[in-house]
Each structure stands twice: as structure tokens, then as C-alpha cells.
Amino acid sequence: MYLEFLGLREKPFANTADPAFLYLSKKHREALSHMVYGIRERKGFIEITGEIGTGKTTLCKALLRQLDPFTKTALILHSNLSELQLLQSIVQDFGLNPMRNDRLAFVSHLNQFLLDQATAGHNVVLIIDEAQNLSLRLLEQIRMLSNFETDKDKLIQIVLVGQPQLRQKLSLPALEQLRQRIGVRYHITALDFYEVRTYIDHRVRVAGSDGSLEWTPDGVAEVYQCSKGIPRLINLICDRSLLACYVFRVKRVDSEIVRRSYQELAGEVLVS
DSSP: OOHHHHTOSSOTTOSSOOGGGOOOOHHHHHHHHHHHHHHHTTOSEEEEEEOTTSSHHHHHHHHHHHSOTTEEEEEEOOOOOOHHHHHHHHHHHTTOOOSSOSHHHHHHHHHHHHHHHHHTTOEEEEEESSGGGSOHHHHHHHHHHTTOBOSSOBSOEEEEEEOTHHHHHHTSGGGHHHHHTEEEEEEEOOOOHHHHHHHHHHHHHHTTOOSOOEEOHHHHHHHHHHHTTOHHHHHHHHHHHHHHHHHHTOOEEOHHHHHHHHHHHTTOOOOO
16 A cells, blocks of 8 residues: 555565565574574574564574575474374475374384485474474473484484473473473574664665655654564554555654554554
8 A cells, every 4th residue: 555655666564474574683693593503513402482573483484594405404383283293294394205194104204214314414404483382292202303313413403493481391390301402592582772773774675665765763763662672563563654654645754653653553542
């Protein structure tokens, strides 16, 4: 609706994991470096946590683009699965097709796949997003997968990505064996004010802005204050702010535009 008026080719703040719009803050770059290090050094388990909306899923997809062709990957985005469903999702994402749909067949095929990849000199990575939703039983099953190893290396590297509740769950006595196997940990925090400024500039530029759209310093400050630096909230607030610009026929996003947009998102009744 607002694209032509604001001189944009596409929406800058759509809440999708479009790699073209990827913005890696200092924290995201550090998290990505930790993951790549843990995988290349075959550390076994890697734990990445962050608050809701801090870009963890986007980071998972960025990781896939960072790895070389000799690293085979599986990405599980939905963790509300049964034990059998999780195993099935893992083997299917690795491109395996067992003749039988039972636990023994899945584990057997996965074990042979890992051995074949090790023989070929390849690494294997399993990434599980929203891992805080995994039950203790599923987490224990995942720990058992890490038993696939040679005398020198882990045959599979497992990246657990989730909200802070994941850290709390992994601290439970029942998961002591799994916790001891985590070789790399990193917690993603929100963007700071400077990063919010560059995040907005980056996404507007990638969206093909013709330069007519202006974001004032006080407008950026208001976005930072309202969003607390959480990328998903930044996107929601900024998208609504651009819609407000179209409605009021202005091309300048100031603190008043942002404040009204945030209040609308919060469900507040505005008085003209």
C-alpha cells in the first residue's frame, strides 16, 4: 500500500527470515562465530539462547549459508514432536529414506549415514530451533545421538537454539549428562541504540529506497525505546510507522509517528 508513495521496491520490515535483509549485529556475529567454531572443532553440543524475537531462527538460516559443502546439515524448526516424529524429521532432513518407519530403522540409517560421512571426511550438523519446547525425554534421546563417535571425533554436532527457558531446562539434575557435553554456549541480547539505527538504515536501503523516506533521530530513538532493541518488535513498529506515513501523506518518520504506531500495535485507543 505504501511502497510507491515512499519510494520503496518492497517492504523493508516484513517479519520473515529473508536472507536479503539479514542484518548481523555484533551479538549475532559473535553467536554465529561460536556456532561455526563449535561445528568445525566438532565440540558435540552447542547451546544458543536469546529472548523472543532476537533473530534466532534467522541466525540458524544464516549458519547454513556459512558452512562449507562438506558439512551436511539438518534443520528442525518445529520441536513439538513425539520421539518417533523427531527421529523421522531428522533422517528425512538429512535426505534419508528408511524402508520402515520405526525407531530402530531410523537410528540404524542415521548411524550408517554418519559413518559414511565420516569416511568421506564430511562433518554432520543437526540444528534444532525452539529447543526449549523439547521434553526431558526428547532431550535425553538427542543426547543419545551424540554417542555416535569415533575414537577421535564426534560424528554429529548438535546445535540447540532456544529461549532462555532452554538454559533453565538444561540446568535440571535429570539433564546433567547432556549439560556436561555442551562445548559451546552463547546468549544473544537485544540491539543497542546504534544498532537499531543501522538496522533501520540497512533494511530501508535493501528495500530499494529512492532516498525520499527520512527517519529522524528522535524517530529512531522512539523505535529503540518502544522495541527495547528486539528485532521482531522493531519490524512491527517500523512497518506500522510507514503505513502511518502513507495515511498522513508524509515521508518523514519522527517520534510522533512512531509513538502513535506503537500505541496502535498495543491496542490503545488514540484521540485525534
